[in-house]
Amino acid sequence: MKLSATIRGSTYTFADLREVLAKANPPKSGDDLAGLSASDPVERVAARAVLSEISLAQLRENPVVPYEIDEITRLVEDDLDEQAFRAVKHLSVAEFRQWLLDDRTSGEAMRSVAAGLTPEMASAVCKLMSNLDLMVVGAKAQVVVRANTTLGLPGRFSSRLQPNHPTDSVEGILLSTREGLSYGCGDAVIGVNPATDTPESTAEILSALDDLMKRNGVPTQHCVLSHVTVQMKALDLGCPMDLMFQSLAGSEKANDAFGISVALMDEAYEKMRAKGTAKGPNCMYFETGQGSALSSDAHHDADQLTMEARCYGFARRYKPFLVNTVVGFIGPEYLEDGPQITRAALEDHFMGKLLGLPMGCDACFTYHARMSQDELESLKVLLGAAGCTYLMSMPVGDDIMLNYQSTSYHDVPSVRGLLGKRPTPEFDAWLSSVGIMDGDKPGERFGDVRVLR
Amino acid sequence: MSRTRRMIEELRTELGEQSPLPDPVAPVAPIEPPPVRVNPRAPLKDARFAAQAAEHTTALVGVGRVGTRYATEVVLQFQAELAVAHGAVGAVLPDDWAEQQGLVFLSTRVASHREFLLRPDLGRRLHPESATRWEAECAKDIDIQPILADGLSAVACMGAGPELLAHFIGQCEGRGLRVGTPVVSRFSRVWLQDEIGQIARAKVACILLGERPGLGTGDGLSAYMVYDPKVGRTDGERNMISNIHARGIVPADAAERLARLAGGMLDQKTSGVDLDLSKIPGLGGAGGTALREPQVRKRLVSIP
Numbered sequence: 001m002k003l004s005a006t007i008r009g010s011t012y013t014f015a016d017l018r019e020v021l022a023k024a025n026p027p028k029s030g031d032d033l034a035g036l037s038a039s040d041p042v043e044r045v046a047a048r049a050v051l052s053e054i055s056l057a058q059l060r061e062n063p064v065v066p067y068e069i070d071e072i073t074r075l076v077e078d079d080l081d082e083q084a085f086r087a088v089k090h091l092s093v094a095e096f097r098q099w100l101l102d103d104r105t106s107g108e109a110m111r112s113v114a115a116g117l118t119p120e121m122a123s124a125v126c127k128l129m130s131n132l133d134l135m136v137v138g139a140k141a142q143v144v145v146r147a148n149t150t151l152g153l154p155g156r157f158s159s160r161l162q163p164n165h166p167t168d169s170v171e172g173i174l175l176s177t178r179e180g181l182s183y184g185c186g187d188a189v190i191g192v193n194p195a196t197d198t199p200e201s202t203a204e205i206l207s208a209l210d211d212l213m214k215r216n217g218v219p220t221q222h223c224v225l226s227h228v229t230v231q232m233k234a235l236d237l238g239c240p241m242d243l244m245f246q247s248l249a250g251s252e253k254a255n256d257a258f259g260i261s262v263a264l265m266d267e268a269y270e271k272m273r274a275k276g277t278a279k280g281p282n283c284m285y286f287e288t289g290q291g292s293a294l295s296s297d298a299h300h301d302a303d304q305l306t307m308e309a310r311c312y313g314f315a316r317r318y319k320p321f322l323v324n325t326v327v328g329f330i331g332p333e334y335l336e337d338g339p340q341i342t343r344a345a346l347e348d349h350f351m352g353k354l355l356g357l358p359m360g361c362d363a364c365f366t367y368h369a370r371m372s373q374d375e376l377e378s379l380k381v382l383l384g385a386a387g388c389t390y391l392m393s394m395p396v397g398d399d400i401m402l403n404y405q406s407t408s409y410h411d412v413p414s415v416r417g418l419l420g421k422r423p424t425p426e427f428d429a430w431l432s433s434v435g436i437m438d439g440d441k442p443g444e445r446f447g448d449v450r451v452l453r
Numbered sequence: 454m455s456r457t458r459r460m461i462e463e464l465r466t467e468l469g470e471q472s473p474l475p476d477p478v479a480p481v482a483p484i485e486p487p488p489v490r491v492n493p494r495a496p497l498k499d500a501r502f503a504a505q506a507a508e509h510t511t512a513l514v515g516v517g518r519v520g521t522r523y524a525t526e527v528v529l530q531f532q533a534e535l536a537v538a539h540g541a542v543g544a545v546l547p548d549d550w551a552e553q554q555g556l557v558f559l560s561t562r563v564a565s566h567r568e569f570l571l572r573p574d575l576g577r578r579l580h581p582e583s584a585t586r587w588e589a590e591c592a593k594d595i596d597i598q599p600i601l602a603d604g605l606s607a608v609a610c611m612g613a614g615p616e617l618l619a620h621f622i623g624q625c626e627g628r629g630l631r632v633g634t635p636v637v638s639r640f641s642r643v644w645l646q647d648e649i650g651q652i653a654r655a656k657v658a659c660i661l662l663g664e665r666p667g668l669g670t671g672d673g674l675s676a677y678m679v680y681d682p683k684v685g686r687t688d689g690e691r692n693m694i695s696n697i698h699a700r701g702i703v704p705a706d707a708a709e710r711l712a713r714l715a716g717g718m719l720d721q722k723t724s725g726v727d728l729d730l731s732k733i734p735g736l737g738g739a740g741g742t743a744l745r746e747p748q749v750r751k752r753l754v755s756i757p
Contacts, residue, residue, distance in 0.1 A: 172510030367538040396513035403667035413521040
């Protein structure tokens with residue numbers, strides 16, 4: 001394995017593949033914080049030059065966290081589809097990038113190799129891609145999943161309705177939900193982040209959402225984003241639950257900080273398959289985000305992009321209905337500003353789709369990150385054009401419980417209108433049937449909360 | 454004629470010579486301002502929705518629409534709220550502020566505001582000069598070390614900070630606790646309390662600092678407390694109260710709860726997850742279990 005490159009007479013040599021991957025990453029404040037970044041732009045290019053000649057087989061042989069000490073590495077290695085891997089293993093990262101961009105490579109062809117790719121391969125090729133490269137390949141990917149409704153079909157662009165409330169007031173949650181539905185939002189899921197992490201409050205919110213959906217015949221799915229162990233107890237209480245949620249991280253140690261493991265998630269998944277209320281077959285919802293491993297000092301000196309890809313390696317074991325990266329929530333010490341958050345959103349979407357996941361994005365910022373509202377609005381259009389499966393949606397993009405800025409009820413129909421996209425077919429038909437939409441145009445009752453009872 | 458030229462000629466003939474769009478119709482009639490589709494402003498049922506909504510949530514529902522976007526007034530209101538949040542994050546404690554308050558002023562290892570946001574590790578440790586000065590000037594072997602700090606909102610620190618600090622010191626002294634030298638620090642993260650408290654050989658350290666602002670807010674303070682402060686303590690070893698401001702927990706109430714919490718730590722000789730909150734009466738949810746009440750939105754922009 002060649003680990004050095006010469007640029008204009010200067011030779012750069014790297015200790016191992018993990019260092020090459022880290023130094024090839026575009027600038028991220030989190031990699032600076034971890035002390036892993038390239039020292040200057042030339043060293044970054046040198047690392048990319050080295051990376052471009054590494055084969056996918058070498059990436060499989062050199063996971064950034066050793067097999068012996070990490071169950072995520074073991075899960076990825078042991079579950080890898082050997083037949084799919086054989087189709088790509090000989091390619092260098094440069095050749096793999098070009099294969100992805102080649103217009104003869106279809107979304108179907110990408111789908112057929114997805115199960116043979118490791119997270120490190122996704123991270124490596126991502127580092128050789130520009131933003132537009134990431135969008136072109138992302139838009140080509142095909143990932144279609146089904147719970148109550150069908151998500152990810154061509155020409156579709158969906159949204160999670162996020163009616164959070166600082167004290168879990170059910171009335172407050174339902175008021176916000178009704179308004180969101182009247183703007184055509186919520187076809188991916190109606191998902192509430194609870195302020196109280198108890199089985200009883202999880203069950204109470206789910207039951208209220210379930211009533212509202214049944215009363216109005218809304219074809220979508222519901223979820224309350226409490227800890228997975230809390231949701232398991234809520235299921236035992238006998239409440240409806242279309243999707244089960246959990247935040248995932250890219251190493252065993254980081255998952256331990258989240259209070260989860262592969263064994264626990266296996267158990268949760270089995271329970272959900274037995275007791276979940278969505279028709280399926282997909283019933284899980286995961287969230288991720290660059291920097292989460294470093295924040296619990298569980299990154300094993302790997303860059304945050306590679307650690308993020310490893311979350312997807314974990315997620316795909318459970319054939320999820322939704323995965324999204326909460327890209328700007330973690331704060332400026334991991335993604336400093338608009339360009340870094342934008343780049344990370346496109347990277348995460350690309351890597352997730354490449355690995356076969358129905359990837360959405362919470363395009364967002366906290367108020368101490370240097371991203372403007374205009375930059376955030378632009379990002380939503382970029383994601384829509386890149387084939388992102390879904391965004392979030394809440395009143396004026398303001399989450400009154402988590403205190404950050406995301407996508408609004410108004411943004412989702414705006415981006416759909418710009419890009420000529422529609423919600424899931426089932427939801428689309430419902431919107432037209434109640435007059436919220438008139439085909440692809442806002443209908444008579446668009447934005448009128450009285451449509452919902 | 455070349456092939457290309459012939460192709461262009463043929464296309465021209467096919468498309469005709471007309472401009473791609475017809476000329477605009479003139480003259481244009483005066484345009485009526487379009488109605489903002491604020492549904493809750495309509496009579497009867499809708500008014501009830503608006504009232505209901507305000508009663509149950511501070512989410513910005515019922516703002517209406519023009520097309521699929523916001524009315525101008527909503528845009529301005531949003532931008533004003535965003536400016537308040539960004540202003541709070543961007544503010545820096547002035548050099549002479551501590552002196553005006555009669556407090557010792559310490560600096561962390563952070564050199565600039567940008568570095569403060571990017572390097573939480575540097576905001577958790579004192580600058581060596583500050584550490585030396587603190588070692589020389591602070592009262593030692595005390596029960597409680599009070600610290601006021603900027604955190605993510607110097608505006609909150611300079612706003613309700615001095616009042617909260619004064620109430621807290623008063624409450625502790627009223628309970629017979631030995632209170633250390635009050636101090637203010639700039640570019641500080643929560644864990645800075647460990648080093649400041651360790652140098653003062655305090656049994657408990659309490660840092661009062663600005664919270665990460667939300668939209669339209671930036672005046673909230675949080676308080677974190679740790680028993681036996683030492684560099685290397687983790688979050689699980691701390692207790693906290695958030696949402697301290699005029700519309701949340703008012704400083705006087707917060708100070709009383711904090712003093713009770715400090716007393717509980719001294720009795721039980723521990724803090725964080727090991728602290729039995731049920732044995733400390735009158736906390737009112739201190740310790741991080743209280744929900745943050747919805748904050749009433751102030752109308753920041755008024756258009757007649």
